[in-house]
Amino acid sequence: VRELVLLNHIYLANAQLDAATVVIPPGDDMGCVRIGSQEVLVTVDQIVDGVHFNLAATRLEKIARKAITRNLSDVAAMAAIPVAAVAAALLPRDLGQDRAEALFDAMRATANDYRCPLIGGDIGIYAGPLVLTVTIIARPGPVAPARRSGATPGQGIFVTGVLGGSLLTYQGHTHHLDFEPRLAVALRLAELLGETGIFRGAMIDLSDGLATDLGHICTASNVTAELWPHCLPISPALAGDRLPGAPGAWQHALTDGEDYELCFTAAVEAMEGLTSLEGVPVTHVGTILPPRSGPTISLKWPDGRVEPLTARGWEHHSS
Amino acid sequence: VRELVLLNHIYLANAQLDAATVVIPPGDDMGCVRIGSQEVLVTVDQIVDGVHFNLAATRLEKIARKAITRNLSDVAAMAAIPVAAVAAALLPRDLGQDRAEALFDAMRATANDYRCPLIGGDIGIYAGPLVLTVTIIARPGPVAPARRSGATPGQGIFVTGVLGGSLLTYQGHTHHLDFEPRLAVALRLAELLGETGIFRGAMIDLSDGLATDLGHICTASNVTAELWPHCLPISPALAGDRLPGAPGAWQHALTDGEDYELCFTAAVEAMEGLTSLEGVPVTHVGTILPPRSGPTISLKWPDGRVEPLTARGWEHHSS
Numbered sequence: 001v002r003e004l005v006l007l008n009h010i011y012l013a014n015a016q017l018d019a020a021t022v023v024i025p026p027g028d029d030m031g032c033v034r035i036g037s038q039e040v041l042v043t044v045d046q047i048v049d050g051v052h053f054n055l056a057a058t059r060l061e062k063i064a065r066k067a068i069t070r071n072l073s074d075v076a077a078m079a080a081i082p083v084a085a086v087a088a089a090l091l092p093r094d095l096g097q098d099r100a101e102a103l104f105d106a107m108r109a110t111a112n113d114y115r116c117p118l119i120g121g122d123i124g125i126y127a128g129p130l131v132l133t134v135t136i137i138a139r140p141g142p143v144a145p146a147r148r149s150g151a152t153p154g155q156g157i158f159v160t161g162v163l164g165g166s167l168l169t170y171q172g173h174t175h176h177l178d179f180e181p182r183l184a185v186a187l188r189l190a191e192l193l194g195e196t197g198i199f200r201g202a203m204i205d206l207s208d209g210l211a212t213d214l215g216h217i218c219t220a221s222n223v224t225a226e227l228w229p230h231c232l233p234i235s236p237a238l239a240g241d242r243l244p245g246a247p248g249a250w251q252h253a254l255t256d257g258e259d260y261e262l263c264f265t266a267a268v269e270a271m272e273g274l275t276s277l278e279g280v281p282v283t284h285v286g287t288i289l290p291p292r293s294g295p296t297i298s299l300k301w302p303d304g305r306v307e308p309l310t311a312r313g314w315e316h317h318s319s
Numbered sequence: 320v321r322e323l324v325l326l327n328h329i330y331l332a333n334a335q336l337d338a339a340t341v342v343i344p345p346g347d348d349m350g351c352v353r354i355g356s357q358e359v360l361v362t363v364d365q366i367v368d369g370v371h372f373n374l375a376a377t378r379l380e381k382i383a384r385k386a387i388t389r390n391l392s393d394v395a396a397m398a399a400i401p402v403a404a405v406a407a408a409l410l411p412r413d414l415g416q417d418r419a420e421a422l423f424d425a426m427r428a429t430a431n432d433y434r435c436p437l438i439g440g441d442i443g444i445y446a447g448p449l450v451l452t453v454t455i456i457a458r459p460g461p462v463a464p465a466r467r468s469g470a471t472p473g474q475g476i477f478v479t480g481v482l483g484g485s486l487l488t489y490q491g492h493t494h495h496l497d498f499e500p501r502l503a504v505a506l507r508l509a510e511l512l513g514e515t516g517i518f519r520g521a522m523i524d525l526s527d528g529l530a531t532d533l534g535h536i537c538t539a540s541n542v543t544a545e546l547w548p549h550c551l552p553i554s555p556a557l558a559g560d561r562l563p564g565a566p567g568a569w570q571h572a573l574t575d576g577e578d579y580e581l582c583f584t585a586a587v588e589a590m591e592g593l594t595s596l597e598g599v600p601v602t603h604v605g606t607i608l609p610p611r612s613g614p615t616i617s618l619k620w621p622d623g624r625v626e627p628l629t630a631r632g633w634e635h636h637s638s
Contacts, residue, residue, distance in 0.1 A: 001444050042454070043405070046407045119344060
């Protein structure tokens with residue numbers, strides 16, 4: 001099964017949805033429906049032992065935390081505010097009662113930390129790997145939800161934090177487990193970029209690597225992009241001799257998955273002089289260009305050389 | 320891992336939840352939160368190949384349908400109205416593109432049939448059994464959501480439809496795949512039993528068998544119950560020689576899982592003379608009694624004999 005082909009097949013049916021109810025159909029970081037006068041956003045994400053974490057090598061609390069924070073990263077990408085969560089778990093028969101309870105305690109604690117209480121769930125016990133599936137519902141922040149489709153030519157491309165090496169452990173920190181979902185940064189951005197109720201730009205969270213996820217913005221917005229590889233904020237986990245024989249760190253920053261940072265586009269003037277928000281670095285890494293034939297994303301080097309981006313981000317789950 | 324022990328551990332923490340936001344905490348058929356002035360209900364349920372269906376022996380459309388309708392049965396149990404769904408799927412690597420697309424097409428078609436559009440999802444491809452996890456959000460119906468805690472002594476106990484034998488195929492119908500979630504019946508009940516905005520009774524959907532699920536109502540309501548086994552509406556799938564050597568059909572009706580009917584309690588006068596609602600049989604099968612020491616549920620036979628119910632419903636997933 002090829003995930004992207006399946007997703008495109010699914011999105012084809014979006015046109016059938018009733019636009020009066022469905023404010024945001026499948027294909028963004030969250031869907032959104034109208035209930036009475038209230039807009040409600042929803043996202044679901046699952047993590048599986050052997051794919052997204054290694055049960056044998058990871059503290060249960062970290063796994064439980066990731067199940068929640070991965071979804072919160074999607075909430076941040078919409079500049080929305082989490083409201084509540086439900087969690088479904090498939091537990092291997094031999095997990096043990098104490099560990100099962102610790103898992104739920106840690107999911108609940110993480111959810112409470114982000115004021116997103118767990119209000120329901122489902123438990124299955126079976127002969128398979130541990131699976132945690134979390135759904136979060138959210139409400140819009142200060143402006144309408146930020147969409148992938150909001151990019152326009154001339155806008156700058158920005159990323160939060162540092163990129164790449166998310167699976168590596170560096171100074172006791174393993175980013176794909178310990179990352180902080182960028183909820184506060186996103187709400188500040190909504191205030192900065194929001195105008196007459198609308199988020200002036202596009203936003204996505206980086207789960208599959210900047211190259212892939214910026215590609216989603218380009219597709220949804222019908223634009224192309226120029227990235228400046230020498231400007232990418234490189235994770236210290238990628239520094240020095242940690243990757244002997246590996247390609248340049250910038251390639252990792254461009255294609256490694258699970259950064260859980262935000263990529264957004266905005267008028268360059270609106271971001272003038274801003275190098276951080278809420279204590280998180282914000283880096284200008286490229287420019288949105290008009291649609292054109294040829295590659296969706298090109299790389300522009302300091303010497304003026306431009307080349308198409310061919311290496312795509314790590315394709316989540318399909319490896 | 321024992322599911323009930325784990326659930327009780329989880330519910331212990333409900334007291335910590337902020338009652339201003341969390342209208343219904345974990346432990347009912349759906350949770351409920353307040354967003355602005357709107358109450359929003361949420362439920363999640365997962366089905367797994369080898370536990371809830373047999374991929375090799377079942378049409379994909381039926382599996383996809385069940386993933387949606389199981390959740391809709393929870394919506395019915397709250398007398399709520401479905402609004403939207405999200406679906407997470409873990410697909411075995413060898414499922415094939417066509418079958419993966421057919422699966423999502425069928426989930427979408429079922430969701431649309433019930434005016435509960437799929438607005439998002441997550442896809443994982445892995446070396447494990449097919450898992451479909453569906454979350455549905457809903458809004459309250461004509462009165463506040465029906466709760467498990469609404470039973471009071473003196474009320475009658477009623478069930479919709481017929482019970483037992485859900486896994487058997489009879490005249491081309493396999494109930495656990497083909498059942499109709501009782502959404503319309505539940506809304507009619509809310510009108511019948513609703514008074515000053517409140518559902519006067521308790522309600523639950525029958526997923527683990529009447530004995531177990533009525534037990535949940537008793538626990539949540541702090542009452543006990545007397546059931547009349549000879550009054551249980553028996554599924555025709557259980558009739559005659561289909562179960563040679565099996566215990567009485569009434570025992571199946573009492574303990575078989577996956578009926579996806581409603582069990583509710585109501586003032587007997589309010590239900591006087593009603594034998595069906597929206598074309599679905601409604602049967603009076605017992606009485607709610609005050610709390611007492613001893614068994615939560617007892618069986619009362621026509622000759623006046625009373626015995627404790629010891630056989631419990633089929634414990635979902637743990638077999």
